[in-house]
Amino acid sequence: MQTVIKQTLLASALAAASVAVQADVNVVSWGGAYTASQQKAYADTWEGGKVNFVNYNGGLGEIRTQVESGTVTWDVVDVLPSEARVGCDEGLFEELDRSIFAPAPDGTPMDDDLMVPLPNDCVVPQIWWSYVPFYEEGTFSGDQPTTIADFFDIEKFPGKRGIHTWPNALIEMALVADGVAIADVYDVMSTEEGIDRAFATLDKIKDHSVFWSSGSKPLELVKSGEVAMSLAYNGRIGAAVLSEGEKFVTVWDGQVLEEEWLVLVKGAPNREEALDFLVHATATEQQAGQARHINYGPMRVSAFAVIEEGEPWFHNGKNIMEHMPNRPAVMERSVVANPEWWADYGDSVSERYTAWMGQ
Template sequence: MKKILFLTSAICGLAVAAQAQEVNVVSWGGSYEKSQVEAYNKPFTEKTGIKVNMTAADNPATPLKAQVEAKNITGDVFDIETSDAIRLCDEGALVEIDPASLPAAPDGTAASDDFIPGALQDCAVANIFWGTVIAFDTTKFSGEKPAKAADFFDTAKFPGKRGLPKNPKRTLYLALIADGVPAADVYDVLSTPEGVDRAFAKLETIKADTVWWEAGAQPVQLLADGEVVMATGYNGRFFDAMVAEGKPFEIIWDGQYMDMDMFAIPKDSPNPEAALEYLKFATDTQRLADQAKWIAYGPSRKSSAALVGMYQDGKTEMGPHMPTNPEHMTTAVMDDPEFWVDHQAELSERFNSWLAAS
């Protein structure tokens, strides 16, 4: 009887320990965070008993770098851009992830073959493809409406303030596209001093008409408040404003900038085992497809595509709103993470100096 009681107590203790586990996820907030809560966090907690704590940041790579430098890691999983994942991995700050440990596709295809090329890095696993796009307030244009990236810079034909991110990665490409550089050539041009000068010269033409933003929710709010008539921002945020909130916005897909967000686990995270379980769960086929019910970002797995259907309202087909829609890819600029690993610091320094100049 004592042995039975002992075993029962031990089993209960393990159950309590499992229930007491938690994982701290740092992401981007807003409608994107909501999509993760619904598609990942709630079902993960229901399945494992592990509580998920979400923290929002304007860019999760910023607190991740700060925590690494301070040797005080409080987050377990960070949702970061590919270039940051590569850089921090090279610096030895992140846990390496074995693709063989990730769940296979429903038909048995190994994860290494199921993820879209580039979605698996040494220390990170992509969850979504997303686009930085132009959106405009349709009520501000009674005649011809803007339709091309070049129209964003044409304040004579389409007067009004513009909203741009305070970030060279999200602005220099657009300046070159608007100046006539083909999408496929943007990084070739930007890798030369003349190309950088060309991009800044184009930005200079609208500098006086620009409102600068830093957080993902801001361009939507700038448009809604009438502070700008056009803004660049994340396609999922604009989709949410248009479909869920009924805002009179329209997206221009010409020259969209496509990137991936990736889950990464820092070394010495407080809950490493729970972090890895969360990462594997959140990047399986069904979970990535489920997220598309809540926001218009493309899943990083091939096997998820066929499972993407309607938005949560039950009437909006998600396919036409995805950045990965073939019609939206014709003039898309694909992120080059290796370029930004090599040039982020110098271009950020020049961008900040240019902003500060009168």
């Protein structure tokens, strides 16, 4: 009996040890085509070790559990803007020494090579992505939707609308559709009347809405005809058009751009290797390289120049720039999401949005 126990213990200890040896850096991301692009652009080109990708569904719950219980198994995590801020405030991420990261080819330091100011020292750049409306070619006869206001206009463009089950981007879009200047969106949102105004616009499509909560859903909804137009993550639409030849049309007006950052979990088990991986992944070359595989915009401005010169840049020989959410041509009509506002007011607006959905 005792021998059996000893052998079992020994075996499990060996198993644990071999797991630790195998995975050099555990990188946690969203899975699917997005993780695949990170694999190809960052992991396959990195010579500092092996990368073990883990999928998650976002949120800080798991990270907080790991950090609070002292059993951290994740090293690098791909996080959304609100989480990037709250997680740093809560001390779940490590503050990084900025000097170790590579400057742009022209010598601009990484932290100045961004479209927005660096929110804190925990994060390093990843990509821009956006919430954007789209429809399938041939859905509407005559005039085609071209503005965000068209998305909220059921009379002009009849049919159901697909929207997500949380308020991010929808509040901004509703206000822009209602005529608020893009520069003033967050000032308006910071007042109770502004929120009321956004919900009044949302009311116009509420009875015609199908709510989705997973990123693949809006494409299915539009493809099956369940809805006429839907909001979606721009990368999903681009992938369908670029790789699968779908006839989806994106309305590049009033989109809401969101940041995506990489962070190092505090107490990461493979801290040194993870830091080396982060330095590699955030370099201009790798940032541009990711766009060969997915149409999310690199966060480093310098990467754009590389892509533009290299067109057709997409791996199957198509042009990628016209699918980039943060290309200069569409920036004027884009809202850059303000994560500080969402970190402060997100819960409260979410409650109201949930209440609105259920009524």
